[in-house]
Amino acid sequence: MKLTQRQLKVLNHVVVNGQEWADNAKKESSVLAKVAKYESAYDEAVAKGNYLNRQQRDDEEARLIQERYDNAPWNIKRERDYPSLLECVHAILDGELDALQAKRKIVKERHPKGGN
Amino acid sequence: MPQIDFDGANSLVKTDKIQGQSGTTVTVPTGHTVAITDAGRLTVAGGAVLAGPTDAKFLAKITSGQANVTGDNTLYTATGAIWTETFDTGSDFVNGTFTAPETGKYILGCLIQADGLTSNHTRSSLKIVTSNRSFWVMDRHIWNEGAGVSQVRFTECVVCDMDASDTAYITFQVTATDKHVDVQVDTSFYGALLA
Numbered sequence: 043m044k045l046t047q048r049q050l051k052v053l054n055h056v057v058v059n060g061q062e063w064a065d066n067a068k069k070e071s072s073v074l075a076k077v078a079k080y081e082s083a084y085d086e087a088v089a090k091g092n093y094l095n096r097q098q099r100d101d102e103e104a105r106l107i108q109e110r111y112d113n114a115p116w117n118i119k120r121e122r123d124y125p126s127l128l129e130c131v132h133a134i135l136d137g138e139l140d141a142l143q144a145k146r147k148i149v150k151e152r153h154p155k156g157g158n
Numbered sequence: 159m160p161q162i163d164f165d166g167a168n169s170l171v172k173t174d175k176i177q178g179q180s181g182t183t184v185t186v187p188t189g190h191t192v193a194i195t196d197a198g199r200l201t202v203a204g205g206a207v208l209a210g211p212t213d214a215k216f217l218a219k220i221t222s223g224q225a226n227v228t229g230d231n232t233l234y235t236a237t238g239a240i241w242t243e244t245f246d247t248g249s250d251f252v253n254g255t256f257t258a259p260e261t262g263k264y265i266l267g268c269l270i271q272a273d274g275l276t277s278n279h280t281r282s283s284l285k286i287v288t289s290n291r292s293f294w295v296m297d298r299h300i301w302n303e304g305a306g307v308s309q310v311r312f313t314e315c316v317v318c319d320m321d322a323s324d325t326a327y328i329t330f331q332v333t334a335t336d337k338h339v340d341v342q343v344d345t346s347f348y349g350a351l352l353a
């Protein structure tokens with residue numbers, strides 16, 4: 043379906059790729075209904091300034107989530123990298139605690155206390 | 159209390175008669191049923207329409223295991239001719255993508271059976287991606303939280319708003335080094351129109 047510029051902008055406000063969404067829509071009436079449903083939300087968002095469409099919002103969200111993951115506190119990073127519970131149990135039962143502690147030491151040095 | 163007798167003899171109850179009753183309850187005696195003829199749906203106060211037996215609902219499973227789909231940060235999109243439908247009322251599910259036949263509130267969920275995990279596999283994420291929004295339903299250390307076993311299963315579920323022709327599918331991503339994580343045959347995707 044050929045969209046007007048405004049229809050495309052409204053759809054891109056809601057979905058990642060408005061043209062692709064419209065092309066896959068089963069009925070033209072579905073496209074028109076979706077545009078009508080989100081027109082005012084799009085206009086309000088634009089009026090607020092610093093407008094981001096859906097793709098841009100998704101990208102920004104992914105960036106923030108990655109940033110939070112990368113900048114997690116040291117204790118969280120240690121939890122991620124420590125040997126698993128199963129590995130700990132095996133080390134205890136197999137008398138391999140020294141090797142386990144060596145692994146833990148590497149993790150502690152990689153993520154020093156107080157850092158992130 | 160007023161009662162309506164459904165005697166199986168073409169009883170006709172007019173709307174204005176029901177509204178004219180002074181009581182507040184209509185009782186359907188045991189052994190009798192109320193047939194809803196409006197596309198199999200029941201409209202309740204406020205205009206809410208309860209989904210009926212012909213409304214969208216689907217359950218599909220991976221036909222065969224998909225080997226080495228992620229593990230090295232590859233984003234695996236679970237679409238393609240890899241699904242077998244257990245049921246698909248309305249034929250709205252095709253190759254891993256569900257297309258909403260109408261605007262409404264839907265429940266969508268998935269079961270992931272991942273195999274081939276090692277201690278090299280740390281962060282994992284699962285998304286239910288709909289046209290209107292992506293639900294990041296899982297973001298965790300898959301190896302440690304799986305207690306260090308190579309195969310894990312987990313289920314996630316969302317209730318979401320979908321417009322007619324909106325789509326939904328699932329993505330799965332595991333980091334960090336080895337692309338040796340499989341998605342196995344119990345992996346399922348399911349959903350239904352709620353209202």
